[in-house]
Amino acid sequence: METDNTIKILxxxxxxxxxxxxxxxxxLKGFEVTTATNGDDAIDAASKGGFDVAVxxxxxxxxxxxxxxKILKQNHKxxxxxxxxxxxxxxxxxxxxxxxxxxxxxxPYDFDKLVEALKEAFQARLTHKFESNMNRMAAIQKLSLQxxxxxxxxxxxxLDDGRK
Amino acid sequence: xxxxxxxxxxxxLALFGRVNASISxxxxxxxxxxxxxxxxLSDLSEMAKGGTAIDPDxxxxxxxxxxxxxxxxFTTIRQMNRFSHSVDIPVGSTDLMEILDLVGxxxxxxxxxxxxxxxxxxxxxxxxxxxxFILQAVVYQTVAGIFKNTGPDTELDVSVQLRDDASWRIxxxxxxxxxxxxxxxxxxxxxxxxxxxxxxxxxxxxxLEMTVPFSI
Numbered sequence: 001m002e003t004d005n006t007i008k009i010l011x012x013x014x015x016x017x018x019x020x021x022x023x024x025x026x027x028l029k030g031f032e033v034t035t036a037t038n039g040d041d042a043i044d045a046a047s048k049g050g051f052d053v054a055v056x057x058x059x060x061x062x063x064x065x066x067x068x069x070k071i072l073k074q075n076h077k078x079x080x081x082x083x084x085x086x087x088x089x090x091x092x093x094x095x096x097x098x099x100x101x102x103x104x105x106x107x108p109y110d111f112d113k114l115v116e117a118l119k120e121a122f123q124a125r126l127t128h129k130f131e132s133n134m135n136r137m138a139a140i141q142k143l144s145l146q147x148x149x150x151x152x153x154x155x156x157x158x159l160d161d162g163r164k
Numbered sequence: 165x166x167x168x169x170x171x172x173x174x175x176x177l178a179l180f181g182r183v184n185a186s187i188s189x190x191x192x193x194x195x196x197x198x199x200x201x202x203x204x205l206s207d208l209s210e211m212a213k214g215g216t217a218i219d220p221d222x223x224x225x226x227x228x229x230x231x232x233x234x235x236x237x238f239t240t241i242r243q244m245n246r247f248s249h250s251v252d253i254p255v256g257s258t259d260l261m262e263i264l265d266l267v268g269x270x271x272x273x274x275x276x277x278x279x280x281x282x283x284x285x286x287x288x289x290x291x292x293x294x295x296x297f298i299l300q301a302v303v304y305q306t307v308a309g310i311f312k313n314t315g316p317d318t319e320l321d322v323s324v325q326l327r328d329d330a331s332w333r334i335x336x337x338x339x340x341x342x343x344x345x346x347x348x349x350x351x352x353x354x355x356x357x358x359x360x361x362x363x364x365x366x367x368x369x370x371x372l373e374m375t376v377p378f379s380i
Contacts, residue, residue, distance in 0.1 A: 018193065021204050025200060025204045061275050061315075086189040086192035107192050107193065108199045109196075111199075
């Protein structure tokens, strides 16, 4: 259950000064921001959990933004990801959308639009979680009519598998 | 067909586009930092108007950051200008050290590139009569091809030596070159051939050698 309304953001960019300026601004707006300067650190930070939205630069040395997007979406069912890029192309936008990006913004962008996108992404995360919980409850109700207590527990464990 | 048309074909245009795209990406990053830092100052200013005490160090840090990014922007534009003017003369006296210096700067804008360490030439100034743009393109794509395979954490030692009485050689060492292919493939191979440049990669010796004739 969501008990805290502060939106927790993971901000990933290899431009350290950009990361500092944007996270300072977002903190002033009431967001809780954690930063990572490369893809591997971002994946490590996300593995500790607790992020609602990640904002990921597409072009980074080493593990690039598209790989980070793919791994975060695989490992964290409800995280929403906004991609940032200094070089927007139709191909990269399509690729990111296919990999599950919530939004794709080109640098330099309007700060207010980023804030709006973060709020929309957070809302989408809550909706997604709510729907998933409703589906889970419906599945449990259905199973409880058909299964023994042990069978029910086993099926519930299966339903919860990979749910982060 | 005159020399200019012979040298500056689609391959050249494609390279010109790629380099300009990497420069524009750098400029966008700079603009994004300036924009966000200016935005932060604006937010802090609004807070100060509302009576919130603002730490002066944050203000100083932000202003310094903007000044540094403006300087970085000017440097980037200077490199862009040098690169753009390299097509002015189809063939002319070209200093290999200047070519390497510019290539080092331009490769710095590639996300996957490591660092180029250019060693001073021990012999006389290595000047050749060639197409500066084509040579620059070949060196740039060679270095990009090396870094594509070695990664952003590597350092590449680059030096220039007199090879024989007709050519110089540029040596690329020390980045652990395990595999190599020209970054843009056939197009660059054609460009190298058009100015008599030969590229030889020796996997066992972790060295790539480029031979540049005194004159084309």
